[in-house]
Amino acid sequence: MAHESQLQKALGKYCSQCLLHRQLLFIHLSITILAWNDHKLFGTTIIINTLTSCSLPVTLTFLLLLANALTGALTMSDKRSCPSCTRDFISLAALKLDGKLSFSQIADASRDFGNIHHNSPAAVLYPGSVNDIAKVVRCVYASSSNLTIAAKGAGHSIYGQAQARDGIVIEMSTLKGIEVFPGAFGDAPYVDARGGELWIDVVKATMEVGLTPRSFTDYLHLSVGGTLSNAGVSGQAFRYGPQINNVFQLEVVTGKGEIVSCSPIQNADLFFAVLGGLGQFGIITKARIILEPSPQRVRWIRALYSDFSKFTKDQEMLISQPHSRSFDYVEGSVVASTEECPGSWKPKTFPLESDNVTGGSGSPTTDSPVLYCLEVTKNYFEHESSTIEEKISPMLASLGHIPSMVSVQDTPYLSFLERVHESELKLREKGLWSAPHPWLNLFIPKSQIIDFAAWAFEKHLRHGINGPMLIYPLDRMKWDPRMSAITPHEDIFYLVGFLGYASPSVDHSLERLHNKISETLKYCNRNRISYKQYIPNYSSVGEWILHFGEFWPGFVDRKLKYDPKAILSPGQRIFSRFRSASCMYKSLERISYDNVMGMEGPLRARILCENEKETSKLLASASNNRKCPSKQSCIYSRRGFRT
Numbered sequence: 001m002a003h004e005s006q007l008q009k010a011l012g013k014y015c016s017q018c019l020l021h022r023q024l025l026f027i028h029l030s031i032t033i034l035a036w037n038d039h040k041l042f043g044t045t046i047i048i049n050t051l052t053s054c055s056l057p058v059t060l061t062f063l064l065l066l067a068n069a070l071t072g073a074l075t076m077s078d079k080r081s082c083p084s085c086t087r088d089f090i091s092l093a094a095l096k097l098d099g100k101l102s103f104s105q106i107a108d109a110s111r112d113f114g115n116i117h118h119n120s121p122a123a124v125l126y127p128g129s130v131n132d133i134a135k136v137v138r139c140v141y142a143s144s145s146n147l148t149i150a151a152k153g154a155g156h157s158i159y160g161q162a163q164a165r166d167g168i169v170i171e172m173s174t175l176k177g178i179e180v181f182p183g184a185f186g187d188a189p190y191v192d193a194r195g196g197e198l199w200i201d202v203v204k205a206t207m208e209v210g211l212t213p214r215s216f217t218d219y220l221h222l223s224v225g226g227t228l229s230n231a232g233v234s235g236q237a238f239r240y241g242p243q244i245n246n247v248f249q250l251e252v253v254t255g256k257g258e259i260v261s262c263s264p265i266q267n268a269d270l271f272f273a274v275l276g277g278l279g280q281f282g283i284i285t286k287a288r289i290i291l292e293p294s295p296q297r298v299r300w301i302r303a304l305y306s307d308f309s310k311f312t313k314d315q316e317m318l319i320s321q322p323h324s325r326s327f328d329y330v331e332g333s334v335v336a337s338t339e340e341c342p343g344s345w346k347p348k349t350f351p352l353e354s355d356n357v358t359g360g361s362g363s364p365t366t367d368s369p370v371l372y373c374l375e376v377t378k379n380y381f382e383h384e385s386s387t388i389e390e391k392i393s394p395m396l397a398s399l400g401h402i403p404s405m406v407s408v409q410d411t412p413y414l415s416f417l418e419r420v421h422e423s424e425l426k427l428r429e430k431g432l433w434s435a436p437h438p439w440l441n442l443f444i445p446k447s448q449i450i451d452f453a454a455w456a457f458e459k460h461l462r463h464g465i466n467g468p469m470l471i472y473p474l475d476r477m478k479w480d481p482r483m484s485a486i487t488p489h490e491d492i493f494y495l496v497g498f499l500g501y502a503s504p505s506v507d508h509s510l511e512r513l514h515n516k517i518s519e520t521l522k523y524c525n526r527n528r529i530s531y532k533q534y535i536p537n538y539s540s541v542g543e544w545i546l547h548f549g550e551f552w553p554g555f556v557d558r559k560l561k562y563d564p565k566a567i568l569s570p571g572q573r574i575f576s577r578f579r580s581a582s583c584m585y586k587s588l589e590r591i592s593y594d595n596v597m598g599m600e601g602p603l604r605a606r607i608l609c610e611n612e613k614e615t616s617k618l619l620a621s622a623s624n625n626r627k628c629p630s631k632q633s634c635i636y637s638r639r640g641f642r643t
Contacts, residue, residue, distance in 0.1 A: 088143045089122065092168070095135050098128030099174055109152060109169035115436045116510075117160030119571070121169040122147075130251065130259055130285045133170055137283075138257030140168065140567055146577045148570040151283045153196060153223025158439045159537045161278070161571040162226075172196035172225055175285060178205045189291040190248055195225030195284040202289070203417060212294035212413075214240040218331075219420040225284035230535050231276050231485040233474070233495060235329035235375070238319035241478035244275040244485060246290045252282035255563025259285075268482075273558045276485025278536070279569030280555075281562040295328075295379035298416040299388055300409040302375050303401035304335065306368040308453050310400035314374060315473050316446070316492060318395075327376040327395065331472040334457050335371040336464030369462040372471070374401060377416065436502040436510045437467075440517045441534040445490040446473070448529050452496070455523060465500030465516060466509070484555065486532050486548055495534060536572075544574050 092101055103123045110120040127133050140147045150164035153172045163169065175196035183189035189211050193202045199213075200220035206212050216234045217227055228250075232243025240246055249263040252274050260282070262271035273281040305311040311332065318330050378395075380388050396406075427433040444452055453471070461469065476491050487493060498517060502510035524531050538544050545552050559566065559575060566575035 088140065088145045088147055091143070092123065092136060092139055095139060097125075097132045097135065099126045099132050100128075101125050101136070101168075106169070108155070109171065110163065111155070112152075112158065112160060112162060113156045113437060114158035114160070114439070115434060116158070116438060117163060117571075119160055119163040119165035121150075121164045122166050123168050125168055125170045126174045127170060127172075128174065130175070130253065133175075133253045133283060133285060134257045134259050136168060136170070136257075137253055137255065137567065141255065141257050141565060147567070148577050149283075149567050150569055150571055151195070151225060151279060153226035154198060154221060156219075156222050156226065157571070158437060158535065159571075161535075161537075161569070163571045165570070167570065170283065172223055172283075177286075178202060180206050180209055180211065180291075182209050182211065183291075188248075191289050191291055192286060193224045193289060194286055195223065197224050198222065199224060199227065200418070200421070203414070206291055207294050207414065210294050211291040213243075213246065213289050214292050215243045215246045216417065217243070219424075220417055221421060221424070224287050224289075228275055228284055228287055229277060229279045233534065235331035235377075235472065237478065238330055238473065238475050239323070239326075239328070239478070241480070242276075242485065244483055245478060245480055247275065247287055248290060249288035250274060250284055251286035253285055254282045255565065255568045263288075269558070270562060272480070272482040273484055273562065275480075275483045277558075278484070278572050278574070280484075280572065280574060281558055281568070283568065295413050296382050297380055297385070298411050298413050299378045299380065299392060300375075300411055300416060301377070301392070301396070302373055302407040303396075303399060304405035305372040305374060305401050307400065308372060308457070309450065311372040311374060312449060312473070312494075314399050314401070317398075318376065319473055319475060319492075321395075325395065327392075328379045329375075329377040331375045331470065333373045333375065334461075334464075334469040334471060335373050336457075336462060336469070369458045374399070379413065432501060432503070435504060436513075438500070438502070438510065438513045438517055439535075440498045440520065440537075442496045442524070443474075443488050443532040443534055444494045444496055445488040445530050446492040446494065447490060449494045449496075451527070452524070452529055456496075456520060460519060460523070461498070461516060465498050465513060466503055467500035468497070470495065470497035470499065484551075484558075486551065488530055488532055539573055 089103070093103075095101065101123055102125075106121050106124050109124045110118050125132065125136050137149060140149055146166075148164045148167035149170060150162050150167065151170045151172050152162040155162065157163075173196045175194045177192070177194040178197055178201065179192045181187075181190050181192070191202060191206050191211075191213070198221050199216065202224065203212060203220060215232060215236045217232050218234050227243050228247065249261065249266075250271055252260050252262060252270060254260060254270070260267055260270055262268065262274070264271060270281065274284060305314075315330060315332055318327060378388065378392050380391075424433055449471075457469070457471075471494055473492050473494050474487075476487055476489075476493060479485065479487055498520070500513050500516075502513055506512075523529070532547060536544075536547055538547060548555050566577050570577065
């Protein structure tokens with residue numbers, strides 16, 4: 001009753017001229033307080049203080065926002081129902097935003113393309129401006145709760161990397177804006193694109209003025225901020241490098257809520273940290289992307305191989321040629337025989353029916369358990385149509401493919417870029433696009449690719465994975481080592497992609513795919529394949545240490561500098577949220593011996609082998625002290641880390 005008296009007094013002060021308002025607000029607020037008390041959130045003091053210190057318009061606005069917050073608060077689990085979190089939600093709900101913060105429209109933010117992990121956030125921000133993102137990050141950074149923030153672009157992550165359980169997801173798709181600068185007086189052309197824009201829309205906007213980005217991903221319905229936070233790799237990367245190598249400038253919101261413009265000459269450390277940084281150092285809100293003249297047409301050629309060594313030799317030769325004597329796109333894939341009928345090749349991976357096929361035969365005769373498809377393109381302009389054949393013929397003449405198995409297709413440039421989207425539409429019609437996708441992408445050194453392929457493609461996965469298996473070489477010299485993306489140490493390495501989906505019509509399909517992926521990783525660890533995961537998915541500190549190798553200390557330093565409370569991108573499972581920067585620093589001082597020595601045997605052996613210098617001190621310490629020095633040992637001896 002004491003609370004009721006205080007509430008009536010507060011409401012009467014500002015609503016005395018409107019009995020209806022007073023009654024409605026009192027009822028609404030009373031229900032709110034009862035609900036919150038019932039859920040063990042917090043009492044009425046903060047609400048009363050807010051009402052008695054605000055003007056009527058602010059009070060009414062506060063109550064409306066409170067109603068929105070309550071919608072989400074009442075559905076919270078006991079885990080997130082803590083006073084500090086709830087106070088943060090009230091503070092967040094009271095922010096003046098150009099967009100909106102929703103506590104109810106959260107379903108889409110709890111799933112992704114992988115459809116394997118489903119983590120519901122407490123709220124979703126639909127930003128109307130970059131300031132909205134900065135305000136929300138600053139609010140969370142100032143709090144002492146465990147709230148985290150994840151930026152979600154097109155939602156094409158596989159293992160929940162863009163999710164934030166009980167935290168806040170920023171729906172970047174509402175942050176739009178594309179502005180093309182064709183270049184003048186010798187200046188290089190570029191396009192400014194907001195982080196939530198899709199690459200396909202960037203391409204269409206630039207092509208209107210005869211320009212195009214230089215480097216892509218195979219699928220263009222991905223967000224600009226999303227691919228730049230990973231790397232952005234496709235068949236053009238052998239020449240221009242990944243997408244992260246084709247950016248002039250960025251606008252970033254750091255983990256402290258600061259809006260920072262950065263480039264190779266301005267705030268350079270942040271610029272290189274964010275590119276390929278897995279969302280750990282900041283949210284990309286705008287990117288200035290390099291452009292070049294856009295071709296009009298593409299000569300698209302596919303050729304089949306039965307000999308893997310010839311296949312890789314030709315791929316490596318093609319990516320080493322000068323621009324004038326090379327193709328513009330080089331990729332490859334594995335063509336598996338069907339499990340039901342070995343030696344019967346799946347036609348969809350090599351669509352002969354609509355192409356001009358030399359030799360005429362639809363099925364090759366070979367003893368190879370799988371075939372390999374080389375895929376290349378040559379871009380050209382309409383006025384070059386009469387000479388394109390004489391340009392590509394010499395490049396094809398020296399290749400070692402099966403002579404009768406060559407497919408040639410001519411298509412508009414944009415149609416080629418949209419090739420995967422066409423497959424997406426067909427899968428959507430069949431209801432398969434939303435099936436679980438337990439994908440795995442690996443970077444494998446050239447020196448180990450033949451051994452890996454002999455086991456993976458010709459034995460373990462010879463019947464396929466219910467989806468594409470990609471394999472093509474990349475040139476490490478085209479990757480800027482200052483960026484956060486990690487590659488193997490060899491100059492040439494291969495991207496190997498296992499892009500299967502779990503068929504809803506097959507029993508235990510997802511479990512079988514998971515097992516195939518798991519066995520592939522176990523083989524790599526057991527045989528000390530020096531792979532790196534692209535779009536990595538690790539679950540332990542030791543695995544992340546191995547992934548980053550000698551770059552791990554620098555990665556940690558950047559985290560402490562730009563996101564010291566580990567607020568951003570919790571779905572990557574690299575760092576845990578800390579209430580203060582000092583807490584995070586103390587935790588990162590102790591990368592424990594247990595993190596490595598408690599791992600599965602083959603993986604532990606690989607870590608010890610590849611980090612021999614750093615781990616020798618650990619082993620010596622372990623032999624001198626039977627007790628595991630879990631709180632005193634670190635893989636790296638470096639300022640700020642204990643050894």
